[in-house]
Amino acid sequence: MDFNDTPEEAAFRAEVKTWLDQNAKPFEGGGDESSSLDEAARLKLAKKWQKIKAEAGYAAITWPEEYGGMGGTPIQSVVYNQEEAKFDVPRGFFAIGLGMCIPTMMAFAAKEQLERYVAPALQGEEIWCQLFSEPSAGSDVAGLKTRCVQDGDDWVINGQKVWTSGAQYSDYGILVARSDPKARKHKGLTFFFLDMKSPGVEVRPIKQISGASNFNEVYFTDVRIPDAQRLGEIGDGWKVALTTLMHERLAIGGGSGGVDIREIMELANSIDLEDGPAIDNAAVREKIADWYVRSKGLTYTRYRTLTALSKGQTPGPESSIGKVVGAPKLQELSSFGMEMEDMGGILMDRADAPLDAAMQESFLWAPGIRIAGGTDEILRNIISERVLGLPGDIRVDKDGPFDELPTGS
Amino acid sequence: MNFDFSDDQKFLKDQANKFLTEQCPTTVPRGVLEGDAAFDEKLWNGIKEQGWLGVTIPEEFGGLGLGYLELCVIAEELGRALAPVPFSSTVYLAAEAIMIAGTDEQKQKYLSKIASGEAIGTFALAEGAKVPSPRSLEAKYEGGKLTGTKIPVPDGDVADFAVVAAVTNSAGEPSSVALSIVDLKGKGVKREAVKTIDPTRSHATITFDGAEAEQLGEVDAGWTITRQVFDRAAVLFAFEQVGGADHCLEIAKEYATGRFAFGRQIGSFQAIKHKLADMYIKNQLARSNAYYGAWALSTDAPELAIAAAGARISATEAYDYASKEMIQTHGGIGFTWEMDCHLFLRRSKLLSLCLGGARGWKDRLISALERRNAA
Secondary structure: OEOOOOHHHHHHHHHHHHHHHHHOOEOOOOOOHHHHOOHHHHHHHHHHHHHHHHHHOOOOOOOOHHHOOOOOOHHHHHHHHHHHOOEOOOOOOOHHHHHHHHHHHHHHOOHHHHHHHHHHHHOOOOOEEEEOOEOOEOOOHHHOOOEEEEEOOEEEEEEEEEEEEOHHHOOEEEEEEEOOOOOOHHHOEEEEEEEOOOOOEEEEEEOOOOOOOOEEEEEEEEEEEEHHHEEOOOOEHHHHHHHHHHHHHHHHOOOOOOOOHHHHHHHHHHOEEOOEEHHHOHHHHHHHHHHHHHHHHHHHHHHHHHHHHHOOOOOOHHHHHHHHHHHHHHHHHHHHHHHHOHHHHHOOOOOOOHHHHHHHHHHHHHHHHOOOOOOHHHHHHHHHHHHOOOOOOOOOOOOOOHHHOOOOO | OEOOOOHHHHHHHHHHHHHHHHHOOOHHHHHHHHOOOOOOHHHHHHHHHHOHHHOOOOHHHOOOOOOHHHHHHHHHHHHHOOOOOOHHHHHHHHHHHHHHHOOHHHHHHHHHHHHHOOOOEEEEOOEOOOOOOOOOOOOEEEOOEEEEEEEEEEOOOOOOEEEEEEEOOOOOOHHHEEEEEEEOOOOOEEEEEEOOOOOOOOEEEEEEEEEEEEEEOOOOOHHHHHHHHHHHHHHHHHHHHHHHHHHHHHHHHHHHHHOEEOOEEHHHOHHHHHHHHHHHHHHHHHHHHHHHHHHHHHHOOOOHHHHHHHHHHHHHHHHHHHHHHHHHHHHHHHHOOOOOHHHHHHHHHHHHHOOOOHHHHHHHHHHHHHHHHHO
């Protein structure tokens, strides 16, 4: 048992390090340089960096070489990400496209389409988004109602999508829509990719409870998509969507962001309660200890996953617990941090609240993390059914025409 | 990254699992629960033959001289099987104390007997319903003699010798505590089995009245050694707890799949599914924390204090949840004497308190983190 690289991993890490040293700037304390810029400026930087990465082969380490990847292993991808995290480079804009959309394209699109779309996505020239969730189809995404109707060589789309990250700067999107409302729920869906600049596509930012906007609503009014941009057979859209969702789970399995043990320890060390420093208070110590073993439990679970990857094995199902543990922890921990700040805990301005209001910001962010990419409840269903093998729920929506299912409206 | 047991260690675990599945079905701990024996002698003899008692004892003292990772995988299987034998008190506590603080002569004398199975050892710290500390201990060690009462002492009724923590003065300082080894069959020792929450593991009250006691370690280092022993034992007990918790989940899962109510398997209700998913989540967190403890123990890492506390807190939470929610999943039948659920509930509580409860370990974890951050 050790935490060391294999000789192959060490060699790859050295190679990555050298390349990063030559091409990027290490963090010099504080946040990343681009965090003070506006979105357009960050996007520009991100595109530039993505191109540099792609040309060196690091943008898609596990992809086959024919698609511009490195043909590398998952553990090499992990090693690269660990090293890149030490450098001040822009991140995030391409994760959905390269992590979910393009892999779905690879599984279902025609060869000429891949030749057209894969390289620009990898080079950061074109950005992709995913259009699945709807106001009435969240956890139950197969309940979506956005209609697609065939008209000559085109399909005509009408409806609304929601929680679409990055739609405002995306060039293309993947979309699942209902082609046959008379068919059974999971049988009446068809899958497409489309140009986000098509006439009739309208993107509106969603204002979250924090006031910030990280997601969008996307409205479709008579949007035309050529049939050639259909992925999979007519009525087989659910099968295609499952391919995408499988990739989503791989992508979201990591940390939840926001405050954790380091921040709560720092706060407890700097704040006085009735009887002295908060860190000396028994209730505070007990709570931090509980969060510590959860936080570290996730870290060490990740080590187990990495070990399996390092040995070329498929990681065990324990890798599925990350978000369902991390998100509620973030919510509890940030809430308790504010409680330690006592009457001052409501202060939201970075100048007034300790740790630049990190507790308050996480408090308003955590509710979303418990929902995004699978709610706590859906994740427990997945663990109990797919890991433990418990029977599925009794379903009342699997048979009969979709448009006759009760909707409550 | 190689954060896993080796193939050889996994093989040993499989062997241990096979042996215990055969030799220690739940009828064995139940036999001890319902009978008069302090432990299951047949199983104990089998364990001796397997050589598990000497796994970490160096070869020069008659052991196998393997590492702690080997002991961890055995511990997990013993915990899973609810093995009713004096293994933990002998191996995790007595042997560890002597390996940490014993002279060569003491090692020769005691470790070889532990490894061969000739002697059962234990560690006597608690003095009733209070937190044992340099301030609260009353048992006295003076001029090679021991006076006072220890209760509960694990396997104290059957052990051949005990490592005993006692004070040398009333200053209440850590340096006031000394460890000594006492022959429990000698003069000035009276002992009697006591009733506990988990009768599958026997405990005793032991009264020392000027009993001959052989000093173990420096006379003022007793408390430091005790904490070292407990940190190491915390990792090993965490594996027992993880083994027990996983067993609870398996039994609960099987019941939830086979039991029908309201015309369907109860395991198809989300109220039950989510409960079992939570068991799985807690068990995996506990396993991962225990692995880190195993790494720290096997490499004698400076992180051991943090790793041991983390492993213990996480494993205690997991076993506590799994053992009680397993009963809840069973409903009324789970509350009956005939079902095995209570064997796990009892063992879970015993293991959660045997090295001191989670409250104290959480406090020590934060202290250890503060020390590390200050360094």
